[in-house]
Amino acid sequence: MLHVSTRGEAPALGFSDALLTGLARDGGLYMPQAWPSLTADTIKGFAGTSYADVAKAVLGPLVDGDIPATDLHRMIDEAYASFRHEAVCPLTQLGDNLFVLELFHGPTLAFKDVAMQLLGRLMDHVLKTRGARATIVGATSGDTGSAAVEAFKGLDQVDIFILYPHGRVSDVQRRQMTTVASPNVHALAVEGTFDDCQNMVKAMFNHARFRDELQLSGVNSINWARVAAQAVYYFTAAVSLGSPYRPVSFSVPTGNFGDILAGWVAKRMGLPIDRLMIGTNANDILARTLHAGSYEIRGVEPTTSPSMDIQISSNFERLLFEAYGRDGEAIRRLMASLNQSRSFMIEAAPLARIREEFSAEAVNEANVADEMARTYRASGYVLDPHSAVGTRAGRGLLKDRPEVPVVALSTAHPAKFPDAVERATGIRPALPPHMGDLMERKESFTVLPNDQASVERFIRERARAVKGVAA
Numbered sequence: 399m400l401h402v403s404t405r406g407e408a409p410a411l412g413f414s415d416a417l418l419t420g421l422a423r424d425g426g427l428y429m430p431q432a433w434p435s436l437t438a439d440t441i442k443g444f445a446g447t448s449y450a451d452v453a454k455a456v457l458g459p460l461v462d463g464d465i466p467a468t469d470l471h472r473m474i475d476e477a478y479a480s481f482r483h484e485a486v487c488p489l490t491q492l493g494d495n496l497f498v499l500e501l502f503h504g505p506t507l508a509f510k511d512v513a514m515q516l517l518g519r520l521m522d523h524v525l526k527t528r529g530a531r532a533t534i535v536g537a538t539s540g541d542t543g544s545a546a547v548e549a550f551k552g553l554d555q556v557d558i559f560i561l562y563p564h565g566r567v568s569d570v571q572r573r574q575m576t577t578v579a580s581p582n583v584h585a586l587a588v589e590g591t592f593d594d595c596q597n598m599v600k601a602m603f604n605h606a607r608f609r610d611e612l613q614l615s616g617v618n619s620i621n622w623a624r625v626a627a628q629a630v631y632y633f634t635a636a637v638s639l640g641s642p643y644r645p646v647s648f649s650v651p652t653g654n655f656g657d658i659l660a661g662w663v664a665k666r667m668g669l670p671i672d673r674l675m676i677g678t679n680a681n682d683i684l685a686r687t688l689h690a691g692s693y694e695i696r697g698v699e700p701t702t703s704p705s706m707d708i709q710i711s712s713n714f715e716r717l718l719f720e721a722y723g724r725d726g727e728a729i730r731r732l733m734a735s736l737n738q739s740r741s742f743m744i745e746a747a748p749l750a751r752i753r754e755e756f757s758a759e760a761v762n763e764a765n766v767a768d769e770m771a772r773t774y775r776a777s778g779y780v781l782d783p784h785s786a787v788g789t790r791a792g793r794g795l796l797k798d799r800p801e802v803p804v805v806a807l808s809t810a811h812p813a814k815f816p817d818a819v820e821r822a823t824g825i826r827p828a829l830p831p832h833m834g835d836l837m838e839r840k841e842s843f844t845v846l847p848n849d850q851a852s853v854e855r856f857i858r859e860r861a862r863a864v865k866g867v868a869a
């Protein structure tokens with residue numbers, strides 16, 4: 399299976415090459431050339447099967463033999479053995495037809511672990527097989543960075559540089575990135591927003607000389623393998639609720655659009671999903687876009703769900719590519735308009751296609767707090783603020799179609815955001831025992847200005863992949 403770029407001008411690549419490449423050379427994002435389809439019988443057979451076995455069945459046709467099945471299966475088994483819950487991503491009922499899919503039982507307590515635990519193993523495997531090295535650069539609003547540091551720490555083939563917005567992530571998130579004493583891990587606190595960090599990472603990929611010198615690779619959801627691995631839990635959740643014979647909707651707290659896109663991929667592969675609800679916090683660019691058809695960047699507002707404080711929602715480009723009938727030239731036009739005027743208009747036909755499958759709702763800060771408080775009062779269940787965006791938006795879906803079960807994705811453990819949770823519920827959630835001493839561990843990070851050249855200079859000086867290459 400080849401993978402094509404959303405901007406239509408980069409070479410098509412197999413799975414392993416797309417995995418190492420990250421951002422396509424034309425600035426676009428890789429997608430499989432065609433969607434493999436799982437039959438209703440295959441999906442039905444997932445009932446009662448382990449998470450790892452469902453992952454093998456879903457990812458097998460996407461990897462399509464590019465990594466030998468025995469290696470892929472071993473890595474999947476190892477990745478999901480690192481989770482603290484036997485079901486890996488368990489489902490809990492919160493109310494009539496409202497369910498919570500807990501995605502935070504991995505090592506860093508956020509949904510990013512589900513893909514990252516596998517991605518780390520896949521990249522290490524492909525690099526070792528090729529005798530190659532990589533310099534990973536990533537942007538984070540808190541969770542991708544922690545999960546990536548955990549998955550890549552100590553690997554010989556890789557140096558990892560994580561850019562996060564200085565002062566805009568929670569203490570737990572920051573400490574998960576800054577207290578890992580491993581020589582290949584570098585936490586960079588950039589004086590800017592998450593969008594600045596993400597723009598810088600993309601600019602590094604678009605800087606051909608830097609990219610080639612350092613053998614850059616990416617672990618953000620620009621990396622197709624991240625999205626592919628996240629599609630698996632849509633299958634496990636829907637099957638527990640009666641799929642493929644019963645449609646299920648999903649409500650997803652959304653920022654960079656990777657997680658909800660994974661649901662859309664599951665649907666393309668044959669899972670009968672009814673609606674996909676985009677839940678945003680007060681940074682509501684996607685909700686505005688779905689309602690008005692115009693994608694307009696405004697300033698980022700800090701909220702209690704900082705991991706979703708995003709305006710430039712990277713993976714939306716993948717959905718636009720499909721909605722525009724895989725027309726790379728149309729996507730280049732939209733992205734050029736975004737660069738020039740910080741906005742673009744979606745034409746009527748592609749917008750209608752998007753609205754056929756997606757709904758969107760913005761949840762303001764008062765309602766996030768109310769959702770955490772009301773859920774705790776009604777059921778004793780403690781949500782983190784990101785997950786509260788998901789359940790609140792999910793309740794909106796149920797009002798329209800109460801007969802269709804709604805699964806709200808719970809993307810982080812409440813202990814990652816203890817202050818907001820305590821303010822809303824009076825409960826201060828404790829970190830699990832393996833992280834009990836996190837607040838006492840010694841931190842190490844570098845503060846850098848919001849400036850491309852300074853960040854590139856820092857990375858070039860520290861990366862081992864560049865050693866021996868003429869500057």
Ligand SMILES: Cc1ncc(COP(=O)(O)O)c(C=O)c1O
Binds near residue numbers: 509655
């Ligand atoms: C806890 C949490 N919830 C939700 C999101 C939003 O997910 P996505 O960026 O895939 O839309 C993020 C960040 O990615 C996150 O860290």
Ligand SMILES: N[C@@H](CCOP(=O)(O)O)C(=O)O
Binds near residue numbers: 537538539619620706
């Ligand atoms: N919320 C994310 C932002 C980056 O998203 P990604 O899925 O593209 O890696 C984070 O926690 O860093």
